[in-house]
Amino acid sequence: MFTEVRTFNDPQKHAGSILGWQQIYDQLGRGCLSSELKQVSADRFQIFQEVLDKRIVQHGCAPKGRFCIAMSLGSGNAPVVQGHQVGAHSVVLLRDGEEFVLHAPEGTHFFAVNVDTVRFAKLAALELSNDQLIRLKRVPQINVDDAVLLRVQQRIHPLFRHLLEQKGAISAASEKMLEDTLHNALLDLFSNASDEVRCRRSNFAVSAYLVKRCQELADASGDTPLSILDLCEQLRVSRRTLQNSFQAVTGTRPVEYLRNLRLNAVRRRLITTHAAEINVGEIAVEMGFFHLSHFAAHYRALFGESPSDTLRAT
Structure with a gap:
């Protein structure tokens, strides 16, 4: 079993440290990041x-x-996962390698658990109704009332703290008991879910879709950044609609959001390459930044350091 408590000042190092997850973290908020990760990972379960x-x-x-x-434990702005806001009573579901997009506002505090898909499916089939099983397999979120959510958290959180405090390996029997505790908590959660979050074509869902499509189009454009008018033309929406969509989902303007994604791509490239292999200017141009003084100013504003100060690979 692997346990760890770490802090980070780089978003991608944080992302890459969560075992088993293939993901990229792009920083949108300005300044030097300060994040914390606590995780416990075993062969058949994980808590972080x-x-x-x-x-x-x-x-x-x-x-x-x-x-x-x-689930979100924060009290500020709601995160957005798969185009849906994560409320105080929401539990987000991801299944077996599923792709995801999570917009995490400043101060996000997320708590997550995963278990073996096959074993949980077998246990769920014995306990849940047909409607509950359909919900388990299809919906992006469920809603749970305060009492149920508190009961589940009271089962998992003390277990999590105990594991983080352990020194050395635990026995296979102890690991099995811990896994069973998690399965019992999840079955309780789904047995008492009060309703489901349906994938409605609400205004917010449409906004999240437009943000996702803009990011896909920007990624496909290579080193030629798309203008806002290009995006409006391809998506057949007005500038106001695009502006309002980005503000609702990401908290930023579309120009700033897409530029920040490219700045994060520059930073990842800097961190993973040698200075003798490729210089800062060449990387910036590859990512569509042709005015290097403007690039340096935007980079410094976002990450709290100049691109020349970012630690390169050795």
């Missing part, structure tokens, strides 16, 4: 908790062979 002091957009794939739940 992360706190982020800057706005981040996370995208990637959940672990294969795992059924994942996550």
Whole structure:
């Protein structure tokens, strides 16, 4: 069993440290990041908790062979996952390598658990109704009332703290008992889910879709950044609609959001390459920044350091 408590000042190092997750964290909030990760990972389950002091957009794939739940413990702005806001009573579901996009506002505090998909499916089939099983397999979130959510948290959180405090390996029998505790808590959660969050074409869902499509189009454009008019033309929406959509989902203007994604791509490239291999200016141009003084100013404003001060690979 692997246990760890770490702090980070780089979003991608934080993202890459969560075992089993293939994901990228792009920093959108300005200044030097300060984040914390606590995790416990075993062969058949994982628990982790992360706190982020800057706005981040996370995208990637959940672990294969795992059924994942996550809940927000923060009290600020609601995160957005798969186009839906995560409220105080919401539990997010990800299944077996599912792709995801998470817009995490400043101060996000997420708590997540995943277990073996096959075993949980067998246990759920014995206990849940047909309607509950359909919900388990299809919906992006469920809603749970305060009493149920508190009961589940009271089962898992003390277990999590205990594991983090353990020194050395635990026995296979103890690990099995811990896994069973998690399965019992999840079955309780789904047995008492009060309703489901349906994938309605609400205004917010449309906004989240437009943000996602803009990011896909920007990624496909290579080193030629798309203008806002280009995006409006391709998506057949007005500038106001695009502006309002980005503000609702990401908290930033579309120009700033897409530029920040490219700045994060520059930073990842800097961190993973040698200075002798490629210089800062060449990387910036590859990512569509042709005015290097403007690039340096935007980079410094976002990450709290100059691109020349970012630690390169050795």
